[in-house]
Amino acid sequence: MHPQYDPEKVEREAHQHWERTGAFRAVEDPARPKFYCLSMFPYPSGKLHMGHVRNYTIGDVMTRFHRMRGHNVMQPMGWDAFGLPAENAAMANGVPPAEWTYRNIDYMRSQLKKLGFAIDWGRELFTCRPDYYRWNQWLFLRMLEKGLVYKKTGTVNWDPVDQTVLANEQVIDGRGWRTGAVVEKREIPMYYMRITAYAEELLSALDSLTGWPERVKTMQANWIGKSHGVNIAFPYELAGEKKLLRVFTTRADTLMGATFCAVAAEHPLAAHAARSDRKLAAFVDECKHGSVMEADLAQLDKKGMPTGLFVSHPITGENIEVWVGNYVLMAYGEGAVMGVPGHDERDFAFARKYGLRIKPVIDVEGRPYSTDTWQPWYADYGKCVNSGRYDGLDYQGAVEAIAADLKKKNLGDKQVTWRLRDWGISRQRYWGTPIPIIHCQGCGDVPVPDDQLPVVLPENLVPDGTGNPLARTPSFLNCKCPKCGKAARRETDTMDTFVDSSWYYLRFACPDQSKAMVDERAKYWMAVDQYIGGIEHAILHLLYSRFWTKVMRDLGLISGVDEPFTRLLTQGMVLNEIFYRKSAEGRITYYNPADVDLKHDDKGQRSGAILKSDGQPVESDGIGTMSKSKNNGVDPQDLIDRYGADTARLFMMFASPPEQTLEWSDSGVEGGSRFLRRLWLFAANNGKSAADHVFNAAFGPVKDWTREAPQVREFRRSIHLALKQASYDYERMQYNTVVSACMKMLNTLEGGAGGAGIGSVNAVDQAVAEGVSILLRVLYPITPHITYALWRDLGYATKLGDLLDAPWPVVDEAALDQDEIELVLQVNGKLRGHMRAPKSAGREQIESLALAHEAVTRFTEGHSVKKVVVVPGRLVNVVV
RNA sequence: GCGAAGGUGGCGGAAUUGGUAGACGCACUGGAUUUAGGUUCCAGCGCCGCAAGGCAUGGGGGUUCGAGUCCCUUCCUUCGCACCA
Numbered sequence A: 001m002h003p004q005y006d007p008e009k010v011e012r013e014a015h016q017h018w019e020r021t022g023a024f025r026a027v028e029d030p031a032r033p034k035f036y037c038l039s040m041f042p043y044p045s046g047k048l049h050m051g052h053v054r055n056y057t058i059g060d061v062m063t064r065f066h067r068m069r070g071h072n073v074m075q076p077m078g079w080d081a082f083g084l085p086a087e088n089a090a091m092a093n094g095v096p097p098a099e100w101t102y103r104n105i106d107y108m109r110s111q112l113k114k115l116g117f118a119i120d121w122g123r124e125l126f127t128c129r130p131d132y133y134r135w136n137q138w139l140f141l142r143m144l145e146k147g148l149v150y151k152k153t154g155t156v157n158w159d160p161v162d163q164t165v166l167a168n169e170q171v172i173d174g175r176g177w178r179t180g181a182v183v184e185k186r187e188i189p190m191y192y193m194r195i196t197a198y199a200e201e202l203l204s205a206l207d208s209l210t211g212w213p214e215r216v217k218t219m220q221a222n223w224i225g226k227s228h229g230v231n232i233a234f235p236y237e238l239a240g241e242k243k244l245l246r247v248f249t250t251r252a253d254t255l256m257g258a259t260f261c262a263v264a265a266e267h268p269l270a271a272h273a274a275r276s277d278r279k280l281a282a283f284v285d286e287c288k289h290g291s292v293m294e295a296d297l298a299q300l301d302k303k304g305m306p307t308g309l310f311v312s313h314p315i316t317g318e319n320i321e322v323w324v325g326n327y328v329l330m331a332y333g334e335g336a337v338m339g340v341p342g343h344d345e346r347d348f349a350f351a352r353k354y355g356l357r358i359k360p361v362i363d364v365e366g367r368p369y370s371t372d373t374w375q376p377w378y379a380d381y382g383k384c385v386n387s388g389r390y391d392g393l394d395y396q397g398a399v400e401a402i403a404a405d406l407k408k409k410n411l412g413d414k415q416v417t418w419r420l421r422d423w424g425i426s427r428q429r430y431w432g433t434p435i436p437i438i439h440c441q442g443c444g445d446v447p448v449p450d451d452q453l454p455v456v457l458p459e460n461l462v463p464d465g466t467g468n469p470l471a472r473t474p475s476f477l478n479c480k481c482p483k484c485g486k487a488a489r490r491e492t493d494t495m496d497t498f499v500d501s502s503w504y505y506l507r508f509a510c511p512d513q514s515k516a517m518v519d520e521r522a523k524y525w526m527a528v529d530q531y532i533g534g535i536e537h538a539i540l541h542l543l544y545s546r547f548w549t550k551v552m553r554d555l556g557l558i559s560g561v562d563e564p565f566t567r568l569l570t571q572g573m574v575l576n577e578i579f580y581r582k583s584a585e586g587r588i589t590y591y592n593p594a595d596v597d598l599k600h601d602d603k604g605q606r607s608g609a610i611l612k613s614d615g616q617p618v619e620s621d622g623i624g625t626m627s628k629s630k631n632n633g634v635d636p637q638d639l640i641d642r643y644g645a646d647t648a649r650l651f652m653m654f655a656s657p658p659e660q661t662l663e664w665s666d667s668g669v670e671g672g673s674r675f676l677r678r679l680w681l682f683a684a685n686n687g688k689s690a691a692d693h694v695f696n697a698a699f700g701p702v703k704d705w706t707r708e709a710p711q712v713r714e715f716r717r718s719i720h721l722a723l724k725q726a727s728y729d730y731e732r733m734q735y736n737t738v739v740s741a742c743m744k745m746l747n748t749l750e751g752g753a754g755g756a757g758i759g760s761v762n763a764v765d766q767a768v769a770e771g772v773s774i775l776l777r778v779l780y781p782i783t784p785h786i787t788y789a790l791w792r793d794l795g796y797a798t799k800l801g802d803l804l805d806a807p808w809p810v811v812d813e814a815a816l817d818q819d820e821i822e823l824v825l826q827v828n829g830k831l832r833g834h835m836r837a838p839k840s841a842g843r844e845q846i847e848s849l850a851l852a853h854e855a856v857t858r859f860t861e862g863h864s865v866k867k868v869v870v871v872p873g874r875l876v877n878v879v880v
Numbered sequence B: 001g002c003g004a005a006g007g008u009g010g011c012g013g014a015a016u017u018g019g020u021a022g023a024c025g026c027a028c029u030g031g032a033u034u035u036a037g038g039u040u041c042c043a044g045c046g047c048c049g050c051a052a053g054g055c056a057u058g059g060g061g062g063u064u065c066g067a068g069u070c071c072c073u074u075c076c077u078u079c080g081c082a083c084c085a
Helices: A007-021 A050-068 A084-093 A097-114 A130-145 A195-208 A214-224 A252-257 A268-274 A278-288 A345-354 A395-408 A497-501 A521-525 A540-554 A636-643 A645-654 A666-691 A710-731 A735-751 A761-779 A784-793 A796-800 A843-852 A854-860
Strands: A034-039 A072-074 A149-159 A164-166 A184-193 A226-238 A241-249 A260-263 A304-312 A319-325 A336-339 A412-418 A437-440 A444-447 A478-480 A487-490 A528-534 A565-571 A574-582 A588-591 A596-600 A606-611 A619-625 A820-827 A830-838 A867-871 A875-879
Touching (some): A007 A097, A034 A050, A050 A636, A050 A645, A084 A097, A130 A540, A226 A252, A226 A395, A241 A252, A241 A260, A241 A336, A260 A345, A268 A304, A304 A345, A395 A412, A540 A565, A574 A606, A636 A645, A645 A666, A645 A735, A645 A784, A666 A735, A666 A784, A830 A843, A843 A867, A843 A875, A854 A875
Parallel strands (some): A034 A528, A260 A319, A528 A565
Antiparallel strands (some): A149 A184, A304 A319, A437 A444, A574 A588
16 A cells, blocks of 8 residues: 555546446336435536535435445436526637537536546436427427416517617616616517416425425425415496406405505506506606516605596495506506505505505504504504494404405405416527427417427527527528428527426436436436535526426326425535725725635734735635635635545535535645545554454454453444444534544544553454444545545455445444443532443432532532432532 | 524534533644654643633523523524515
8 A cells, every 4th residue: 555645546546446337327226225316417607616516525425325325326417508608608709509518518527527426427418409408398398288388478678789688687787788778678479387377286295395494495485475365356437338457465454445556557457548648658668667677676666657547446436546556566466456555565655655545444452553654563463443344353354354245246355366477488599498389370379299309409500699599590490380381480489498407307317218208217216315406596496396397297207206306405605705905096806815825823813814926915805605706716626636536525524514604714625635644644554454354343253342451442432432423414414523523533543442462452453443444434425535445455345345335334332331431520500520430320329429529529518418410321410 | 674594712613302512623832853844743722810710602581400402582694585465
């Protein structure tokens, strides 16, 4: 064995070995329990970032651990390869998105391989390949047949200069990111997936996801947003015709306080009124401009205009004026609200601004009411007042009574409303899955027949930022109508990339299947036992995937799977300190932490930070996520080149538990590297001679350790305690303390099992050998390369086989036993000393030993002992 | 505003059922090795105190023999959602 740890060599050899033996190929095996471990697949943006390294290391540790525990594991990898960044890169460099994407994939794949992940590369998939996205198209058509896909007009951000649709992230302060032109809202036809048909199941099934973090489930539940309320109709007449204005409310108990109605700018009634009122038309137009993002809308001032139309109150018959309000959302409920200024903050602000009547109808435990200023309790539940026959009723009672009365008049009923909206999947983009529709002058929108799938996306186009290049490509655009055979035009919109990621986990089970979307192998592997990814996908990706799984189930494509991901782990972000300098003119320049030296005073406290290049101080702006704009990123490649993959993996796992944020620390990385060098050195010096004994110790006939010297037994006890800790922490996925347990083991090993003349030499060697074999196996899922090399070089591999499938070490409970136990002595709950007592000592014996102990008597003298609490094996507390 | 998570040494973080707070690592201090720097090794390291001892898990209160852990209250931080009627 070479005495020097050479990570580059060690890792290269391990990779060659795994490659040669096909170590990570996953094969269906009904005889063994399966474990499908999946990390969210990356977007091929160019190179791996630290978030990827962390994500995939967590998954790899889990995969390797479960394999040692006897599971048939599968860890696949693929590429979320369609998307906007490829188009942006194309515009910047004039390279087709396909070329850019495939080049990035090649580089990132090589990085993943360097990190030594136990991935079955035979299952690699690419969402931008026709053999994958044809099934997006195929399922789209099945959903179309079932009415789960439909077409309607939707609102998009439109850049009037580039004549193109903008994604939300391309709109900055209401202007196009490239042109700076004010963005308009535009109505265009789009395809939608009817996710709302699954709202009830998507909500109720959250309860079954016991392996998901609570906050992700809460976020999804809020997003789905089920509200119970009442749909109320306000009758009116228009050109002699009787009509109804419908509103939805969760506060039907306040109906008697309704003094106006407000409709969204897009509401038909607003459009009608605008026809005869130019000022109103201008206002409606204004509302339709600007961003489509709701977070932006929420910042706007309340604005409105009367329509001049009146409706009558469904209970009193009173005349009520209809307004257009910029705060009313067309997409929620009926696109219209009843205005109850007395008990709704928005209506209150609106009424105050336009001098509308405010009528309080709820009394909240006698708290004061003034129409001058809004108070939070105005919106609380209370008793009806000023409400005629409903006076005195509470919230529930009033809602029931009012709903019943409305139902009698045919003017309303109880209703459940969802916040969740259907999923618009059309994107006016080139680099995505073509929507398989053909537009024919005579036949209308015609689905592409199955035997003409896939509709292949040409890979050689270069977008220029103006419109969709597909629309300028005759070879793609022109086709024949499948129905009538006449010349027709292909749909040029592509699908949202969330479609691609909504089912890739199913395809990993059978990526080579060319006849079907999925086959019976999916039944073996599904559901994903552990899914790992960033919290940023808590809502959309995870909700769409759940929806998609249910759709495929209901179409009979998969069976026995209601939910795709049994357990979910959302890993924390990777942070680093931010350093900057501010120039005299106020310009801020950020400096990478790698270029900054930290100064400490002699107590270890930070005393300053200076830039290495000029020795002048820089300011710290705290810590934040690694980002280009703050120049605080660390390139994983540098880390690997410098220290090797094992150190990178070890640091990632050690610095904090998987779900928490991780703070980058160069010296922490050094510490990890130091530990691995120490491990190597210890093995080189002591491991080989010890290993010769290992087969009698850990794997041979059980030895009676109770006869050995106390030092040897203490040594084993400490190894097995650490093993117990590590096993527990692997189960609960707290890998930082697994690393700490391994460090303890090495500390113990270096301390030795006792010198010459203590115990039998044979026992000392066996204890060391056993300790080494435990440490290597416990550390292996985290740092597989160095442990592979040591396992091989110390001779374990030849006798016991590959570390990949080595049995997980078993805690020897007998080793944890001690003849004498150290007990903590407390007086009045305060720590006063320690004493040793025989393991066999009973409660009374311990009590009398404690009361006689000097550490106790010092504090009990002159006082009377009231009570003695004995916690077996732990402590004695004397109360005086 | 609503919802969720979290406040523990100079720092990252431990503490499985209420039972020795600060494991493990980093930083720092002293010493050894080294021509020196680095590496490596040994020792120390919550705060105050010469010591005995006292004080410490954001603040305040409570339950308990005993509270980082349970309850109440308050402050702060982070994240998510946000005109949802």
